[in-house]
Amino acid sequence: MRQIQQNPSAIKPKTMKTQYTILAAAALSLACIASSNAADPAVPDFLKEVVIKAAPPVTKEQRAGQAVYQLNNSMFNIYDNSLDIYQKNIRARVPLIMALFSGKGGRFILYRPGQEPLEAPSVPPIYQAAKSVGHCAMATYACVAPYIANSKEDHAWMPLMKSYRTEVQTAKDAILDLAIKPEEQALLQDTLSKVIAFMDTCLKNGGYNYADVESYARGVEPNCEKLIAVASSNQVGHWFQVLTEWKKQLGDDWNHTYALANSIYVARQNNILFSVLVQFFGEQAINDRVLLLETTDFQTTPELMMQAFARIISDRALGKMFFNNDRLMDYELLGWGGRAAIEKEMAGLGKKAILPPLVPFNSTEWPWKIDPKSGTGPASFADLHQAGLLKP
Structure with a gap:
């Protein structure tokens, strides 16, 4: 088969002309694209799934809000730093008993200054x-x-x-x-x-x-x-023995020992571990040195309990410094303003606000329902049997 041979010198001018044409077209296309993008910033279809349009510029009002709100956000970092110091100081100076809920009838841990934590034996x-x-x-x-x-x-x-x-x-x-x-x-x-x-x-x-x-x-x-x-009889009897022994060990330090128990909502009423603690500390210690901490799960950790305890004790010092009362911070600080606002809103509706009575900051009331007049009907298994709701 005969091959057709071409003279290189004959085709060179044509090739160069074609290249110039392509370059010129490309330049024109880029210019058009740039011009198009300047006029229409829309993202091409092939990029829409992976490219997000830039958010509109932040307004001055938004920037001002962010600057002010950041003060509250940064507060938590400052609090966390202080809390670490408070926890160390509390462990070094304050005797503490933790009564933690567990599937084994509870965990009792004794923290004594300068000593390792002592965990009591389990319930039988x-x-x-x-x-x-x-x-x-x-x-x-x-x-x-x-x-x-x-x-x-x-x-x-x-x-x-x-x-x-x-x-x-x-x-x-x-x-x-x-x-x-x-x-x-x-x-x-x-x-x-x-x-x-x-x-x-x-x-x-x-x-x-x-x-x-x-x-x-x-x-x-x-x-x-x-x-x-x-x-319950085995559980209570066991913890009575433990606390009796620990009270002897602590001696005079018992009078400034704190005690914590935790509870989820359904176990708050008649909480056994808290009730046992009160028998040894006395009713006057409720909400003062004997505290019931609410948790979101049945079981929690000693570390989380210690953090909550340190927060309470440090907030009491803050309350004394700012408001000249070391128990005010045991309450929701915005609560009094909220209470007044609720009363005002209800008055606007021509109704009386439904709110509980105010109590002293140092109230030693039990941390669950204790007013028999607040309801009707049975209050114990004995009442259920007496009312005929259960067999004698």
Whole structure:
């Protein structure tokens, strides 16, 4: 096949002309793009998914607000720095007892100046066993309750119940190996037998109704009351022994020892650990040296409790410095202004504000509901039985 040969010198001028044409077109295109971008800053379609338009400029008012608000933000850094110092000083000078909620009946830790923390032994095992069996009875209710309306059509409860029944049977068989009193073993076994009987009936019938569940709950309830008595008596008796010993160890230092207990909302009323502490410190120490700290979970850590305690003690010093009262900062500082504002708003509506009475800053009132006149109806298991709401 014949090849066509070209003379290089013949094509050079044409090639150079083409290159100049391309360059000129490119320059013109860039100029057009620059001009277009200057007139229309919109991002091209292929960049819209990855490029965010710049926010509009911050206004003078916004900058002013940021400058002022930053003072409050920076306050927390300053407070944190001071809090570290306060915690060290408190540990070096103040005896402290922490009573922390736990699944084992509580953790009591004694902090003495210049010494390592001393953690008390745990509550006897019967506490956990009684509480676990009592919770088992209620967990069985929780397993079936969502399906009461259509348990025979919706069998979603069955796998969970079958699995839990295996665990219940294993626990029941193991009770004789627990180092507890014979009557306690009998109570645990009888309770689990009632639970198993209900489970077996539900599984055999392929369902249940409200009457079945209520009959089960009311049938096992007397045992639950007995389990509560067993668990709480062992818990309280144990911590009484611990605090009796610690009070002897501290001697005169007991009179300036602080005590902390923690509680989630549902465990605040009749809180056992706080109530035990008050028996040793006296009612006059409530909200002064014996404090109940609210937490968002049942269990918290000693570190978080120590931080909260240091904040309270340091804020009391701040309150004395600013307002000449070392208990004012135990209250919401904006609360008095808020109270006045609520009263004003309600007056504008022609109504009286619903607010609690003011109490002295150093009130030693119990930190939960204590006014019998604030409600009606039963206030104890004994009241429930006396009213006929539970079997005698």
